[in-house]
Amino acid sequence: MKVHLCKKVVQKFISILLCVSILSSSMFLYLPKNNIINTSNVIEITQEEINIIDNNTIEVSDNIGNPQITSRSGIDRKKVEQEKTIYEIYELIINNKTYLYFDNLDKVEIQKDYLIRNTENLSVYINSITSESLNILSDEFTINNTVENYILKYKKKVTCFPTISHRVTSTYGNRATRNDFHSGIDLAGNYGDNIYAYKSGKVIKVQYSNVSYGNMVLIEHDNGMKTRYAHMSSIIVKNGQNINCGETIGYMGSTGNSTGNHLHFEVIINDKTVNPYNYIF
Numbered sequence: 001m002k003v004h005l006c007k008k009v010v011q012k013f014i015s016i017l018l019c020v021s022i023l024s025s026s027m028f029l030y031l032p033k034n035n036i037i038n039t040s041n042v043i044e045i046t047q048e049e050i051n052i053i054d055n056n057t058i059e060v061s062d063n064i065g066n067p068q069i070t071s072r073s074g075i076d077r078k079k080v081e082q083e084k085t086i087y088e089i090y091e092l093i094i095n096n097k098t099y100l101y102f103d104n105l106d107k108v109e110i111q112k113d114y115l116i117r118n119t120e121n122l123s124v125y126i127n128s129i130t131s132e133s134l135n136i137l138s139d140e141f142t143i144n145n146t147v148e149n150y151i152l153k154y155k156k157k158v159t160c161f162p163t164i165s166h167r168v169t170s171t172y173g174n175r176a177t178r179n180d181f182h183s184g185i186d187l188a189g190n191y192g193d194n195i196y197a198y199k200s201g202k203v204i205k206v207q208y209s210n211v212s213y214g215n216m217v218l219i220e221h222d223n224g225m226k227t228r229y230a231h232m233s234s235i236i237v238k239n240g241q242n243i244n245c246g247e248t249i250g251y252m253g254s255t256g257n258s259t260g261n262h263l264h265f266e267v268i269i270n271d272k273t274v275n276p277y278n279y280i281f
């Protein structure tokens, strides 16, 4: 009886073991089988592509079963299109007549900014084009030479002479004949001549008077500099207005403490007058 029971237990153990092993082996076979199918699919597609290229033609059918021929020339054209490189080129167009070619947007923008910063009345813009070749690109010498020539020709004026006439009738400093200190320079001219701003800046005072400076404009520039324009017949700017170099601010006259038509022009650095001669000549 004991032996019979023992035999039954051993039989049951063996059958369980067999079951587990079959199950696990079938699982093991099932999993990698899918991967293999996928791989062979990839190989089949690759081979088909090779066949298309190797054979002159291939017969395929469309959605409704009509046979269609894909010619070798069609495949070749596709291949050529893939191999051809199209370059993006940047044109720097100066005054609508000079063209410089760059392969890099940063490089062309640096040259454009440099030109705009240092010139006036110059048209500069960038255009993007495509090219099959890089032979079109401008060399460094051509770029630098062209840009420098334009800067020389169209150089931005930083300072502008305040009157039409450049004739000085009274200099800055002690005046022996009148025993006083002349805080500016007197520039001759005719009644109604334009008076120009010496530098770009902001109008900080507009004064109408019959004494002293007469009709006067004071402009504030950068680095602690101010310029004063006195004895004008009329003023055409307003307090707080931004002014460009050479912009007309008013007209020549003889208002205030003046004996004839002229401009009394002062240069003030950190609230002290200096000799304007060195600034305008």
Ligand SMILES: [Zn+2]
Pocket: 170, 182, 184, 185, 186, 263, 264, 265
């Ligand atoms: Zn004066």
